[in-house]
Amino acid sequence: MIVSWLGRIALYLAFVGCLGGVVAQARTIRRGKASAALLWSLVALVGIAGAVGVMQWALITHNFSLAYVAENNATFTPLLYSISGMWSALEGSLLLWSLILGALVVAVVWRYRRENTDSVVAWATLILFVVAGFFLLLMIGPADPFLHNPAHVLQGAGPNALLQDNPLVAIHPPLLYAGFVGFSVPFAFAMAMLITGRVQERWPLEQRHWTVIAWGALSVGIVLGSWWSYQVLGWGGFWGWDPVENAALLPWLTATAYIHSVIVQDRRGLFRVWNLSLAIATFAFTILGTFFTRSGVLQSVHAFSSSTLGPVLITFFFLTVGLGVGLIAWRGDALRTPVGVDHPLSREGLFVANNIIFVGFAFVVLLGTVFPLLYQAINGTQVTVGTPYFAAVAAPAGIFLLALMALAPVVSWRTVDGPTVWRRLRVTAWSAVAVTALLLVAGVHHWPVLVAVFLAVGAAGSALRTLKGVLVAARRRGDWWEAWRAPSTAGMVVHLGIVILAIGIVVSTSYTTRTEVTLASGQRTVVAGQVIGFNGFHQVATTLEHQTQLVVSVDGAGLRPAITTFNGRSSQAVGTPAINSNLLRDVYITFDAVGGTGAASGAQVQSNVPAGSVVLGVTVEPLLAWLWIGGLLVGIGSALSLGRRRHREEVVA
Amino acid sequence: MKILGSFRLWLVAVLAVGVVAFVATPSASTWQARAAHLETLVKCPSCQDLSVAQSNATSSLAVRHEIVTMVKAGDNDTQILTTIERAYGSSVLLSPSVGGLGVLLWAAPLAVVMMAGAIGWRLRRRR
Amino acid sequence: MRRSISLIAIVALVLVGGLAVLLATRQPLSATSVQSPLLGKQAPAFAGQELDGGSFSLARERGNIVVLNFWASWCTPCKEEAPNLSTLAWQEKHAHRHVVVVGVVFNDSLASARAFERYYGSLYPSISDPQGTIAFHYGVTSPPTTFVINAKGVVAATLIGPASQRQLQQVVARVAQ
Numbered sequence: 001m002i003v004s005w006l007g008r009i010a011l012y013l014a015f016v017g018c019l020g021g022v023v024a025q026a027r028t029i030r031r032g033k034a035s036a037a038l039l040w041s042l043v044a045l046v047g048i049a050g051a052v053g054v055m056q057w058a059l060i061t062h063n064f065s066l067a068y069v070a071e072n073n074a075t076f077t078p079l080l081y082s083i084s085g086m087w088s089a090l091e092g093s094l095l096l097w098s099l100i101l102g103a104l105v106v107a108v109v110w111r112y113r114r115e116n117t118d119s120v121v122a123w124a125t126l127i128l129f130v131v132a133g134f135f136l137l138l139m140i141g142p143a144d145p146f147l148h149n150p151a152h153v154l155q156g157a158g159p160n161a162l163l164q165d166n167p168l169v170a171i172h173p174p175l176l177y178a179g180f181v182g183f184s185v186p187f188a189f190a191m192a193m194l195i196t197g198r199v200q201e202r203w204p205l206e207q208r209h210w211t212v213i214a215w216g217a218l219s220v221g222i223v224l225g226s227w228w229s230y231q232v233l234g235w236g237g238f239w240g241w242d243p244v245e246n247a248a249l250l251p252w253l254t255a256t257a258y259i260h261s262v263i264v265q266d267r268r269g270l271f272r273v274w275n276l277s278l279a280i281a282t283f284a285f286t287i288l289g290t291f292f293t294r295s296g297v298l299q300s301v302h303a304f305s306s307s308t309l310g311p312v313l314i315t316f317f318f319l320t321v322g323l324g325v326g327l328i329a330w331r332g333d334a335l336r337t338p339v340g341v342d343h344p345l346s347r348e349g350l351f352v353a354n355n356i357i358f359v360g361f362a363f364v365v366l367l368g369t370v371f372p373l374l375y376q377a378i379n380g381t382q383v384t385v386g387t388p389y390f391a392a393v394a395a396p397a398g399i400f401l402l403a404l405m406a407l408a409p410v411v412s413w414r415t416v417d418g419p420t421v422w423r424r425l426r427v428t429a430w431s432a433v434a435v436t437a438l439l440l441v442a443g444v445h446h447w448p449v450l451v452a453v454f455l456a457v458g459a460a461g462s463a464l465r466t467l468k469g470v471l472v473a474a475r476r477r478g479d480w481w482e483a484w485r486a487p488s489t490a491g492m493v494v495h496l497g498i499v500i501l502a503i504g505i506v507v508s509t510s511y512t513t514r515t516e517v518t519l520a521s522g523q524r525t526v527v528a529g530q531v532i533g534f535n536g537f538h539q540v541a542t543t544l545e546h547q548t549q550l551v552v553s554v555d556g557a558g559l560r561p562a563i564t565t566f567n568g569r570s571s572q573a574v575g576t577p578a579i580n581s582n583l584l585r586d587v588y589i590t591f592d593a594v595g596g597t598g599a600a601s602g603a604q605v606q607s608n609v610p611a612g613s614v615v616l617g618v619t620v621e622p623l624l625a626w627l628w629i630g631g632l633l634v635g636i637g638s639a640l641s642l643g644r645r646r647h648r649e650e651v652v653a
Numbered sequence: 654m655k656i657l658g659s660f661r662l663w664l665v666a667v668l669a670v671g672v673v674a675f676v677a678t679p680s681a682s683t684w685q686a687r688a689a690h691l692e693t694l695v696k697c698p699s700c701q702d703l704s705v706a707q708s709n710a711t712s713s714l715a716v717r718h719e720i721v722t723m724v725k726a727g728d729n730d731t732q733i734l735t736t737i738e739r740a741y742g743s744s745v746l747l748s749p750s751v752g753g754l755g756v757l758l759w760a761a762p763l764a765v766v767m768m769a770g771a772i773g774w775r776l777r778r779r780r
Numbered sequence: 781m782r783r784s785i786s787l788i789a790i791v792a793l794v795l796v797g798g799l800a801v802l803l804a805t806r807q808p809l810s811a812t813s814v815q816s817p818l819l820g821k822q823a824p825a826f827a828g829q830e831l832d833g834g835s836f837s838l839a840r841e842r843g844n845i846v847v848l849n850f851w852a853s854w855c856t857p858c859k860e861e862a863p864n865l866s867t868l869a870w871q872e873k874h875a876h877r878h879v880v881v882v883g884v885v886f887n888d889s890l891a892s893a894r895a896f897e898r899y900y901g902s903l904y905p906s907i908s909d910p911q912g913t914i915a916f917h918y919g920v921t922s923p924p925t926t927f928v929i930n931a932k933g934v935v936a937a938t939l940i941g942p943a944s945q946r947q948l949q950q951v952v953a954r955v956a957q
Contacts, residue, residue, distance in 0.1 A: 071859075074895060157899040158853065158892045235707045242702055273785065296808030299701060299941065304856070311804045318800040322793060329789035344776040352772065360765030367761050370799065372744075373806055375754050382812060385758065386702055386747030388694050393762050422660050433666045440670060445677045450670075514706075592709070617709070698814055699940060700921050711919035715817045741815040 003065055007054040007146035011139055014047025014102065018133035021105075025126035034117050037125050041106045044132060048102040052086070052095050055145060059085050064156050067149040068092060074158035084169045085159050087177075090294050090304035091145035096174065097290075098135045100181040105132055108185060108210075120203055123192035124185075131184050134316060142308050168228040175221030176248060180286040182214020183251060186258065187283030187320075190276045194327035199334050204262045204275050209642065211262075212490075215255045216638025222248055223501075223631030231579065236512065236588040236619035238627065241390040244302035246369045247289035250362050254282040257358035264351050267413060272335050273328060274355055280324035285362075287317045297373065345416045350408045353400070361397040365390065391509075395448065398502060399455060405495050406432075406458030409466045409488075428461025452506040460499045463492040485643045494637030501630025507623040508586075514620075516592060520613040524553075528620040530587050531555055534613075547576075550614055554580040554587045561591040561616070586624040590617035688724045692717055695737055696747050704747055716741070809857070811926065811939035811947055816919060818935040823848075823927065824917040828884075828907035831894055836882060836907050838933075845955055846929040847881045847948070850915055851906070852888040853896035855923040857942035862896075864945045866903040868952070878931070879952055882907065886915040886923075928955050 021040035028035040055068070059082040064070040072085045072092070086092040105128045112121045139145055163169050186207045193199050225245075226238040239245060258278035264271045293303055295310030328335070341348045368385045375383045410424040422429075436454045444450060466488050474483035483489060517525050519534035526532070535551040538560070549560040561578035580587045595609030609615055679686075692706035697713035705713040705720070716737065723733045738746055749755040818824075823846075827837035838846065849865055851858040865881055872879035883906030885893040890908060897906060909915055918927060928937040928951050936955040939947065 070899065074892075076891070153899065155895050155898070157859075157895050163854075235703065237707060240702050291803065295803070295806070297803065297806040299809055310806070310808075314800050314804040318796060321796045325789045325792050325796075329786050332785040335785070341776050344773045349773075349776060352776070353769065356765070356769045356772065360762070360769070363765065364762050366799075368758060370802065371749070371758060373802060374757075375749070377802060377805075378754060382742070382744035383749040383755075384696055384702070384744045384747055385749060386696060387704065388748040389758060392748075396762075418660075419657060422657055426659065426663075429663055430666075433663065433670060436674075437666075437670050440674055440677065445674070445679060447674045447678045450674045454667075516709075697921070698816060699919050699925060708921065710921040711916060712817055712921075715919070742813075744812065745815075 001065065001148055003054060003058050003063055004146045004148040007051050007058075007066075008140075008144075010047050010050035010054060011136060011146070012047070014044045014051065014098070015133060015136045015140060017041065017044025017047055018129045018136060021129035022126055022133065025122050025129065028117060028122045029119060029126070032117055035122075037109045037116055038106070038113060040129070041102075041109045044129075044136075045102040045106050048095075048098050048136075051139075051145075052099050055086055055092060055095055056083060059083065062156065064153045065149055066145075067147040068145050070149045070153050070156045072156070072159050074156040077156075077159055080167060080170055081159055081163070084163070084173075087173045088159055088163050088169065090307055090309075091139065091143045091147075093173070093177075093294075093304065094135060094139050094143055095145055097177050097181060098132065098139065100174075100177050101128075101132045101135060101184065104181055104185065105129065108188075119196045120189065120192045120198055120201070123195050124188040127188040127191050128184060131188070138309065138312065142312065166228060166232060168224060172221055172224045172228060175217050175224065179214050179216075179218025179221055180248075180251065180289065182210060182217065183255060183279075183282045183286055185210045185214075186279040190279035191324065191327065194276060194324075194331050197331060197334055199272055199276070199331055200269075202266075204279070205266050207279075208259070208262055209644075211255065211259060212638055212641045215252070215259060216635060216641070218248070218252050218255070219638065220631060220635040222252065223628065223634070227628055227631075230624075231577070236514070236586070236621055236624075238624075241368075241387050242300045242302060243298040243369050244289075244293050244300040246365050246390075247285075247292040250366060251282045251285035251289065253358045253362040253365070254278050254285060257355050258282060260351060260354050264348055268339065268348065269337055270339065270341065270348060271351070271355075272337065276328055276335075277324070278355070278359075280320070280328075281359075281362075284317055284320045284324070287313060287320060291317060292369070298369070342414045343416045345411065347408055347411045347413045350404055350411060354404055354408070357397055357400050357404070361393065364393050368393075398506075399451060402452065402455035402459050402499070402502060405499070406455060406462050409462040409492070424465065425458075425462070428458055428465065431461055432457040446510050449506055449510050453503065456499045456503050460496060463495040463499070466492045484640060487644055490637050490641035490644055492637075493640055494634050497630045497633030497635075497637055499630070500626050500633060504623050504626030504630060508621040508627070512619060512621045514618070516615055516617050518595075518609055518613055518615050520610065523613075527618045530585070530618075530620055532587075532589070532616065532618055534616065548591075550591050550616070552578065552589055552616065554589070559587075559589055561589045563591050581625050583623075583625055585620055585622045588617075588619040588621065592617045684721075684724050687730070688717075688721050691720050691724065691730060691733060694734065694747055695720070696745050698741050698745055702747075716745075809941055811861075811924075811941040811943040813951075814938050814940050816927070816935065816938035818918065818927070819938060821935060823929045823933055823935045824914075826884075826907075826914045826917070828909065828914070830905040830907055831885070831890070831897055832905070834905065836905060838929075841880055841882075841929075842933055843931050844878045844880045845931055845952060846927075847879065847952065848918075848927040848929060849881070849883045850918070850920045850925045851883055851885055851896075851923045853885070853892035854888065858896075858924045859900065861924050861942040862900040862902060864943060864948055866901060867945055868948045869904040872952075877956070879956075880904075884909050884914050886910075886912045886920070928952065930955050 017040050020043065021037055024035035024037055024040055058066050058069045059073050060079065062073055062075050068091055072089050073082055087096040108128060109125055115121050189203045189207055193203055230236065230238040258275060261271050261274050261278060265275055291310060291313040292298055294307055295313065296303065297310060341352060343349055368389055371385050372383050410421055412420065432454045435457045436450050439450060439453060470483050470486040470489055474480055513528040515527055517527060517532060519525060521534060521536045524531055524533035533553040535553060538549040538551050540547040540549060547562045547564045549562040552559045552561060557580050559578040559580050562576045564576055575590055577588055577590045591614065593609065593615040595611050595613040689706065693704050695705050695716055697703045697705050697708035697710055698716065699710050699712040700708050705716045720733060723736065734746060749758060751759060823838065825838050827835065830836055847868065869881035881904035883904060885906050886909040893908065924942055926939040926943055927935055930936045937951045939951065
């Protein structure tokens with residue numbers, strides 16, 4: 001009972017902090033005097049941190065007087081999974097979200113503490129307090145994490161078994177949330193600019209650091225999520241176009257567009273409407289994402305249980321979009337710029353194309369995700385929109401984006417100078433042709449793969465060329481540190497990461513071989529050029545589990561796909577795939593069935609297989625590791641952007 | 654915009670590689686290739702969003718068997734998909750049929766492309 | 781410029797408003813009736829140990845309608861469905877209508893399964909399926925999946941997803957006819 005009230009009081013304190021912040025900011029806006037925003041934000045943070053602390057303590061000590069702990073924890077839950085249990089279900093996930101948001105509000109207030117009488121800063125801070133207050137209100141109201149459990153249970157229901165066998169559960173959600181929550185800042189500033197009418201100022205550029213960090217966290221979070229799926233799910237896939245996955249992709253798409261589009265505002269003062277819209281859209285998509293995950297309206301392996309939060313979240317979503325759109329329409333005149341894009345193939349023009357592709361793709365993904373709901377509302381029957389549709393629209397979008405990545409760095413601002421572009425592009429262009437021709441000769445006859453490689457080499461070439469230019473300039477100046485800080489370095493590193501990732505996706509999805517082989521002990525077979533051998537069983541028993549491992553060799557390397565039974569006493573067979581990974585291909589092996597009467601292993605018994613033999617599921621995916629390498633590079637590039645030098649001073653339009 | 658000689662040469666090279674690639678690409682005429690393609694379009698009836706190509710559940714194996722039988726019997730793709738839809742319900746196809754409301758799903762990307770074209774054209778005109 | 785912004789704004793608001801209304805009026809997911817390959821066929825026989833002792837055999841239930849529910853403790857929709865199944869079991873027991881509810885837990889640990897049963901106050905027995913053989917024979921990969929077997933032992937309905945109370949009542953009523 002006490003624990004429940006302690007947690008609740010902490011939440012109330014946090015809410016008071018937000019409320020105080022809103023009132024204080026309102027007074028600053030009215031009277032122009034500095035407010036105690038920092039104090040109020042600290043009160044809010046202390047409150048949320050306290051609530052999180054109470055929850056963590058309850059989880060770690062397996063205190064089942066909290067309903068949330070009883071439902072997501074058990075006495076045998078290890079420490080790491082007790083901690084991560086906080087965000088494995090709905091109410092607790094809101095605690096994590098609010099914690100990050102609370103810390104962010106403090107950071108923003110601190111960063112702009114010297115300008116906190118500035119009306120844009122004041123309004124932005126007020127909006128951030130409102131958003132934080134909203135999430136706190138959700139926990140104080142419908143989604144109470146500190147609900148008391150009146151029954152005296154000696155054992156909890158335990159966490160979701162899928163979520164407690166991989167330490168990634170401690171990293172993937174916090175990274176994702178850091179991304180989502182981070183987008184509140186450009187949103188708040190965009191709204192503040194619109195409200196105050198000061199839309200000609202450089203606030204979006206100010207925000208770029210925040211946005212890129214949030215974007216980087218989200219990107220790495222998404223890639224880690226794919227990696228996790230790949231390791232656990234057993235069929236070698238890494239992205240299912242599942243509604244909750246799409247919900248994380250949507251803000252990523254508009255955020256990527258925003259990061260690029262702001263460059264044009266920096267250089268030439270253009271795209272103000274685009275940038276404000278993209279900032280608002282990104283935040284709106286994060287709210288929509290929380291709706292998909294928590295409303296129970298769409299089926300997803302990632303979804304939390306359904307709750308009454310649905311209508312509340314949708315209302316907040318609509319208010320956000322409605323206010324944003326309304327404000328932009330209202331300020332339409334002030335957003336006009338005397339200059340425009342001079343030519344569709346100038347760099348600005350390519351950035352317009354970039355915006356259109358990202359926003360268009362986001363729109364199509366959104367449509368595909370909600371289409372089953374729309375269809376059922378109108379026709380009453382169920383349909384599924386799955387990978388074939390999304391892949392069909394993603395492919396052309398990806399192709400165009402690769403082409404843009406190849407062209408934009410070599411195209412000039414404002415003008416189109418064919419010979420200059422060609423001069424800059426020549427080496428890259430010929431490399432692209434050469435690599436494609438080589439692949440063709442080597443037997444790659446799948447033309448989508450060839451097109452993708454052609455453009456990817458182009459994109460990589462342009463990125464490398466830019467980086468080379470930066471290094472040459474740095475060497476000339478004798479200042480290597482300058483190379484890291486050049487405006488384009490981080491971005492080009494990220495582009496390289498994306499190119500590697502793209503190649504990994506295209507090649508692995510086009511050339512996957514999936515099959516089942518039956519092997520007797522000592523026998524070998526060849527699947528897609530990989531030599532698979534089975535060399536017998538190996539039993540491993542610990543106090544917690546009994547594992548039947550298969551000693552398998554893949555191209556000479558040892559693998560132990562296994563079936564694990566817990567608690568010794570005859571139950572449960574959980575398959576553990578084994579992956580052998582190198583730069584060229586991943587071999588993914590599952591222990592599918594055993595022959596004869598092999599009951600001892602806990603595996604599926606298949607009667608038409610001779611005793612002592614096993615059936616292995618073998619999936620060979622070329623270049624799959626490139627996804628993770630590309631993702632790592634994207635993360636590194638995003639981190640590099642922290643040192644990015646600001647571009648020259650404001651260009652007067 | 655003057656087209657440089659070296660650019661022209663490069664274009665020829667790209668075209669050559671492109672033609673060879675296009676000609677060399679095997680068409681999906683073998684029955685295995687057709688069946689494999691169709692399997693990616695049908696959802697495993699007892700799974701959440703896996704296709705029958707990806708899942709080894711018994712219901713998935715049953716559907717795969719049916720697809721192979723129909724492909725060997727010479728039915729075309731549309732007939733096969735319609736038969737499966739009738740047997741397992743409308744939600745078993747991973748990409749809704751284009752008729753009826755499904756046309757919206759394909760009209761949307763088209764609309765995006767048209768809008769991109771319109772914006773590009775307006776930018777050109779403004780020069 | 782102003783006119784085109786206003787136009788886009790209005791279109792955006794209408795679309796987003798429509799989306800919001802659509803999403804706000806959706807009901808949380810419940811089970812879908814699916815065309816399992818088992819429909820109309822004899823339900824595969826099975827027998828097993830119940831979680832809290834006792835044994836169960838499908839063959840012994842000939843003459844009763846059997847609501848067979850596959851679940852696991854890690855499956856979130858199963859948590860929503862569990863009270864509905866218990867309610868159904870309770871109602872049918874008291875109505876003496878020869879309807880039996882039985883669960884099969886697979887791909888799970890005994891400890892978690894028992895904890896789940898106890899926590900959600902299960903009023904019907906569940907059988908453990910340690911090697912997933914029963915699930916395999918019924919073609920189940922993702923819980924919750926529910927089969928309704930009529931008095932002659934033929935599979936009459938299959939539901940995938942968390943079944944609401946009304947759905948359970950309706951499907952049982954339909955099969956009982």
